[in-house]
Amino acid sequence: MTDPISTAAHRIAAAGLSPARTARDPVNRPAIRDWLTAIGDDNPVYERDGVAPPAMVQVWTMRGLRPRDEDDDPLRAMSAVLDEAGYTSVVATDCAQTYHRYLRVGETVAVRTRLTDVTGPKRTALGEGWFFTTESVWEVAGEPVADMRFRILKFRPEAVPQVERQAPIRPVAGPDTAFFWAGIEAGELRIQRCGECGALRHPPGPGCPRCGAFKPAYAVAAGTxxxxxxxxxxxxxxxxxxxxxxxxxxxxxxxxxxxxxxxxxxxxxxxxxxxxxxxxxDGLPVWRPDLTELPPWELAVTPTVIISTALATRDFQDVHHDRDAAVRRGSKDIFLNILATTGLVQRYVTDRLGPDAALRGISLRLGGPCYAYDTLTFAGRQRAGEVAVTGRTATGEHVTATVRLAS
Amino acid sequence: MIARTAAIAGIGATEFSKDSGRSELRLAAEAIRAALDDAGLRPSDVDGLVTFTMDDNAEIAVAREIGAGELTFLSRIGYGGGAACAVVQQAVLAVATGIASTVVCYRALNERSGRRFGQATLPPGLDASWHYPMGLATPAAMVAMVARRYMHDYGATTDDFGRVTVSARRYAATNPAAWFFGRPITLDDHRASRWIAEPLRLLDCCQESDGAVALVVTSAERACDLRRPSAVISAAAQGSGTDQFVMTSYYRDEVAALPEMGVVARQLWGQSGFGPGDVRTAVLYDHFTPYVLMQLEELGFCGRGEARHLIASADCPPINPNGGQLGEAYIHGMNGIAEAVRQVRGTAANQVPGDGPVLVTAGTGVPTSGLILSAA
Known part of the structure; x- marks a missing residue:
């Protein structure tokens, strides 16, 4: 570790868990209502039971628009080191939250954070940057109520030359196999079936190795x-x-x-x-675990959605409300912040499973940003104790998440 | 019967490297000249040339370069490394039938500095369309599919695969011709190597090499009069299994098996009259470690799924004493045949004592081949 960034990272990590920093306000109904409104979450249980949505946990200890200088906060200290080195832009990439219990209105939380990992410099699609990971614990009067692993990319915005993406390998069809690929186009999985003896065969060929007939036909597979x-x-x-x-x-x-x-x-x-x-x-058969699919949900991501959720999650980074600043920092428009994405994932799951579905945690990974005027489509698939959620925009995957449920 | 009608009278090779700095044709010519010199024969004696369909050196170009004259036998065998012992079988057939008297088998490739087989590039042919577009596009991944099922069916672990490579590297460490000469590894090194296609790690995959190997095949009778002791070909066999594909024979009842090697094994034991218990040392094609274990089973050294126990026991013959393709070099199996000849002659770097026959096999997962060599 000879470079100044790694040296600083080592020093900050060695300091360990920061002292507890108490939230500015106790858990309160006005903030919960603003958050629910911005996320568009109509779940009545929060109002009914006097609890906060679990995905809000980070909101309570956000620093607000004018944070005081606190060098003992590892995330802030590491960000300052990277700002200094010219890595001035930020994007969150991963977040794994565990909720030990829901927070009740009136409780005051405090957070303690430590820096666990710093890697870089790396070439990324956004520019050269450093990834770093922090671990946070939220406590109420010393009782841990939630924890989180949080990974951030601090990068130097630049116009990265678009690498010529190689074309994926495509199948080649011949006279004996064209029926299969035509089936894929038609949304069918076809298996060669001998028109004489009925034998099924894959991969297909010109005839039937069993009876010798050249009368290929096909059956449509159940797909399981x-x-x-x-x-x-x-x-x-x-x-x-x-x-x-x-x-x-x-x-x-x-x-x-x-x-x-x-x-x-x-x-x-x-x-x-x-x-x-x-x-x-993409013209190919693909397979997925045979799980219950939740109906999708489409959200038109207007600037209002982005700005209102940013403010309701108390994230005042300019890239979430100031289009000119976002463009200056290398984005094409303002984009959703990770706390909002977490809230939308939570809303999608409780909308689909019912208001009393209790969450134990949300782990999510961000892909491409979700910009103003994008349409964000959530899809979910339920398995034992969890729901796998994806949120896609027209350009690709914005988020993949696993939502763990209380049994 | 072809048993003991022909012999390998000369072997030759270039150095094994990662960047030969020379054309493949030159590598071929160098190895062939060395093999002829080893046998005490002249280029003008050569009347047959055999290689792999994957070799980029035309027989006629090779004949021109080495200064050979008229040829009466030109042949090639397909299916990549599965051809290694089958090219020798071609030579035996030519010699046994009198079509040719001195047949040179060669393989020359700049596989590391030129076209690397481990990259994902679509081969021609319709069969590839059932695998490559789906993301199963490298030899390692295709073998990994079988290896995963083998683990599931028989309880083998990635450590069992690792023991194959640790053994190969131990032999290579004391073979001056091996790329990994002086560089043994431990099982922990294997465990720490990165995943290539799970369950295969980097150290489960053979090397990529530049180099060439050539073998001179002539009648067993004539070989006795030549410069060096010859290795008599006691058996030479080729085999393809039912419902065989190239690296992707996934549509048989049993995926975790190499029946093509079973076809070869039955012929080898039948032709030679030997059995697994007679074998002094076996040079088994080791492009990927799991297939070394599975070959031992198909060849009859142990039952299905038992190879991991066999390689840990004293009953196991020494395997790949040159370091194999994991440790010496990847010359598409031809360097393994040269090692088998040295073992028969008693001139190997890691000489296995005894006078029993030496078994050598070609690439598996494809139509394959094998030889049994023994002293004159």
């Missing part, structure tokens, strides 16, 4: 199966794709096997034997 084996591809990069890519060999219920990408599952969660269901993406 189980994982027979799988691979987590990490290196080298695949053209037009981001690693890791999970690829599964699926035993279809009809009795044939097929290879396809497995989506919406963490590499460490994949299990041989797990039930999967087919979907179609």
């Amino acid at each position: 199966g189980r994982i027979h084996s799988y691979v987590v591809h990490r290196h080298p990069p695949l053209p037009g794709r981001r690693s890791p890519v999970v690829v599964a060999l699926v035993d279809l219920d009809e009795g044939v096997r097929m290879v396809g990408e497995l989506l919406d599952v963490r590499p460490d969660e994949v299990r041989i034997g797990a039930e999967v269901r087919v979907a179609f993406a």
Whole structure:
């Protein structure tokens, strides 16, 4: 560690957990109502039970528009070091919150934070920057009520030359296989079926190896199966794709096997034997865990949504309310802050599962920013004890989140 | 029967590197000249040339470079590294039938400094469309699919794979021709190496190498009169399994198996009259560690799923005493055949004592091949 940034990081991390910093205001109904209104959350339980939405936990200890200088706050101290070094822009990338219980109106929380990890400089899509991670604990009279891992990218905004993205590898169709790819276009998973003896076969060919007939026909698969084996591809990069890519060999219920990408599952969660269901993406069959899908929700992200949620979460960073400042810092417009995204994820889940669904935590990773005038579409899939949520804009994934539920 | 009709009378190789700085044609010519010199033969003696379909050096270009004259036998074998022992079988067939008298098998490649096989590039042919576009686009990933199922079916672990590479690197460390000469590793090094395609780590994958190997095949009778002791070809076999694909034979009942090597094994034991218990040392194609374990099973050294126990036991013959392709070099399996010849001659860097036959295999997961070599 010879560079000044790493030296400073080492010093800040070595200081450990900061002293408790008490929220300016106790948990209060006006702030909760402003937050619920901005997020558009009509869930009555907060008003009824006198509790705060769990995703608001960070809001109570936000520093406000004119923070006092407090060098003992690790996040602030590390940000100052990076500002000094020219990494003046900021974007949050990951946030994992755990809620031990909901906060009650009238309680006063305090937060303690430590710096755990600093890595850089890294080339990112936004420019050169440093990632750093903090861990925070919220307490009420010494009782831990929530904790959070928070990862931030501080970067030097620059026009990054767009790397020519390689085209993904595309399938090649021939006379004997065209029916399969036409099926994908039609939203069907087709299995070759011998027009003579009825034998099913994949991958297909010109005839039937069983009876010898050249009368290929096809059946439409139910689209369900189980994982027979799988691979987590990490290196080298695949053209037009981001690693890791999970690829599964699926035993279809009809009795044939097929290879396809497995989506919406963490590499460490994949299990041989797990039930999967087919979907179609970019002209290919893809597989997902066979889970209950929650109805999607589309949100028109107006400037008002971005600004009102930024203010209701007490995030006064200019990129969330001042378009000129956002552009100057390398963005195309103002964009949603991570506290608002967390709130929207919480709202989507409680809207779909009912007002009394109790949350134990939200872990989320931000992808591309959600700008003013984007349409943000949330989709969710429920499994034991949790809901996997994605929020997409027209240009790609804005957020992937796992919401853990109380059992 | 082709058993003991022909022999490998000469072996030759270039140095094994990551950047040869020379054309593949020159590498081929250098290795062939060295092999002819080893056998005490002249380029004008060569009347047959055999290589892999993947080799970029035309037989006629090679013949011109080495100064050979007229050829009566030109042949190539497909399926990548699966060809390694099959090119020797081609030579044996030519010699046994009198079509040629002196056949040179060669493989020359700048695989590290030139076209790297581990990158994701779509091969021609419709079969690839069922795997490559889905993200299964590298040899490592294709083997990983089988390896994962093998772990599931038989309880093997990534440490079992790691033990294969630790052993290879131990041998390579004392083989001056090996790229990893003097650089052994521990199981912890394997555990710390990065994932390539889970469950395979970097150290489960063979090297990428530049280099060339050539072998001179002639009749067993004539070989006795040549400069160096020859390795008699006691068996030479090729094999493809039912419902065989290139690296992606996923549509058979059993995914965690290499039946193509079973086809080869039955022929090798049948032709030679030997059995697994006779083998002094085995040079098993090690592009990826799990397939070393699975080959031991298909070859009959142990039952299905038991190889991880076998390699830890005293009953296991020494495997890949040159360091294999994990430790010596990746010359598409041809350097393994050269090692088998040295073991028969008694001139290997890590010489395995005894006078039993030496087994050598070619790339698996594809139509494959194998040889049994023994002393004259």
